[in-house]
Amino acid sequence: MDSPLLEPYRGPALQLPNRAAMAPMTRARADDATGVPTPIMTEYYAQRAAAGLIVSEGIWPHRLGKGGPGVPGLTEPAHVEGWRRTTRAVHASGGRIFAQLWHVGRVSHPDILGGEQPVAPSAAAISHGQIFTASGLKDYVVPHELSTAEVAEAVESHAAAARNAVDAGFDGVEINGAYGYLIAQFLSDSANLRTDGYSDHVRFAIEVVEAVAAAIGADRTGLRISPDNPLHDIVESAPGPRYHRLLGALDGMSLAYLHVVQSGTYAALEDLRPRWNGTLVATYDGPEPGSREQAETALRTGLADIYAFGRLFLANPDLPRRIAAGAPLNAMRETGMYGGDAEGYVDYPCLSG
Numbered sequence: 581m582d583s584p585l586l587e588p589y590r591g592p593a594l595q596l597p598n599r600a601a602m603a604p605m606t607r608a609r610a611d612d613a614t615g616v617p618t619p620i621m622t623e624y625y626a627q628r629a630a631a632g633l634i635v636s637e638g639i640w641p642h643r644l645g646k647g648g649p650g651v652p653g654l655t656e657p658a659h660v661e662g663w664r665r666t667t668r669a670v671h672a673s674g675g676r677i678f679a680q681l682w683h684v685g686r687v688s689h690p691d692i693l694g695g696e697q698p699v700a701p702s703a704a705a706i707s708h709g710q711i712f713t714a715s716g717l718k719d720y721v722v723p724h725e726l727s728t729a730e731v732a733e734a735v736e737s738h739a740a741a742a743r744n745a746v747d748a749g750f751d752g753v754e755i756n757g758a759y760g761y762l763i764a765q766f767l768s769d770s771a772n773l774r775t776d777g778y779s780d781h782v783r784f785a786i787e788v789v790e791a792v793a794a795a796i797g798a799d800r801t802g803l804r805i806s807p808d809n810p811l812h813d814i815v816e817s818a819p820g821p822r823y824h825r826l827l828g829a830l831d832g833m834s835l836a837y838l839h840v841v842q843s844g845t846y847a848a849l850e851d852l853r854p855r856w857n858g859t860l861v862a863t864y865d866g867p868e869p870g871s872r873e874q875a876e877t878a879l880r881t882g883l884a885d886i887y888a889f890g891r892l893f894l895a896n897p898d899l900p901r902r903i904a905a906g907a908p909l910n911a912m913r914e915t916g917m918y919g920g921d922a923e924g925y926v927d928y929p930c931l932s933g
C-alpha cells in the first residue's frame with residue numbers, strides 16, 4: 581500500500597530506508613543494580629530493526645540521571661559492552677539505532693539513586709504525583725540545586741555518554757530535552773528559578789547539544805523537545821518565543837535532526853517547522869497512540885520528514901511491513917510495559933509468511 585511512511589529519507593546526515601521511526605520508550609529491563617542492558621533487550625530491538633530509525637529507550641548519562649528501576653546506563657565500560665550486543669544485532673538485521681540520553685534531574689528519588697539526592701536547576705520539588713521506586717510509589721523530594729560547576733559536569737556527562745554510545749556502536753544519540761526531565765527543567769519557568777547565567781532558559785540545552793556535537797559530530801546528534809508539555813509540573817509561559825530562540829541557536833549547527841513531540845495546546849510543529857531548516861522528526865502524543873493517518877498527514881504537508889511511533893512500534897515489531905500490507909495492527913497490552921520479563925515485551929507477533 582502506498583504511503584509516504586515507506587519512502588526512503590535522504591537527509592544530509594541520515595539516510596533511512598523508510599520514514600517510520602521508533603520513538604524512545606523506557607521498558608525498564610536492564611539490571612537494576614548496575615544499569616547494564618540484558619540479553620532480552622537485544623532481542624527486543626533486533627525485532628524492530630525494520631524501523632527507518634530506532635531511538636532507544638532513555639539511558640542515563642550520569643549516575644544521578646537515573647529515573648527508575650531497571651533503567652539502563654551509558655557511563656561504564658560494562659554498559660558499553662552490553663549495548664554493543666544490541667547495536668550489533670540491530671545492524672545485522674539491517675537497522676539503525678540512536679541512543680537516547682536521558683538525565684531525569686528532579687524526576688527521581690534517593691531510593692533510585694543509591695541514597696543520593698536528585699539534582700535540578702533549583703531546589704523546587706514536583707508537587708503532583710509520585711515516583712515509582714523498587715519499594716513502591718514515593719513522594720518526590722526537594723532536589724539539590726546544581727551549583728554552576730555541577731551544571732558544567734552535567735553538560736560534560738552528556739558528551740562522555742555520547743562518546744560511549746558511539747563506542748558501543750550506536751549510529752548517533754538523541755538528547756532528551758522533552759517531558760519535564762533535566763533539560764526541560766532548565767527550559768521551564770517552574771523548575772528553573774536560578775539567578776546565574778542559567779536563568780536564561782535555553783542556555784543549558786544549547787550547551788548540552790554543543791558538547792555532544794563536539795564529542796561525536798553534529799551529524800550524529802539529535803535533540804528531542806516537547807514544547808508546552810506540562811508533565812512533571814512543567815510550566816513554560818509563552819513557549820513560542822522560548823523555542824524560537826532555542827532553534828535560532830541550533831539551526832545552523834547541521835544536527836542529525838530535531839525531534840518535536842506535539843502534545844500541548846501550542847501547535848509546536850506548525851510554529852517550529854518554518855524555523856528549522858534541518859531534518860525534523862515528529863511525534864504526536866495524546867491519549868491514543870499516534871496513528872498512521874496523523875503521521876502520513878505530517879509527512880505529506882511537510883511538517884515532518886520522519887515520523888516516530890511509540891506505542892504502535894511497541895506492539896508491532898514489523899510496523900513498516902504492516903503499513904505496506906495494509907494489515908491490521910496488534911493492540912498494545914498493559915502487561916509488561918515497564919519491567920518484567922518477555923511478556924508484553926518480545927512476544928508481540930509479526931505477520932507470518
Ligand SMILES: Cc1cc2nc3c(=O)[nH]c(=O)nc-3n(C[C@H](O)[C@H](O)[C@H](O)COP(=O)(O)O)c2cc1C
Pocket residue numbers: 603604605606607637638680682756758759804841863864865866868869870888889890891892917918
Ligand atoms: C512505555 C513508554 C515509555 C516511554 N519512554 C520514553 C523515553 O524513555 N523517552 C522519551 O523521550 N519518551 C518516552 N516515551 C514517549 C514516547 O516516545 C512517545 O513520545 C509517546 O508515547 C507518544 O507517541 P505514541 O502515541 O506513538 O506512543 C515513552 C512512551 C511509552 C508508551
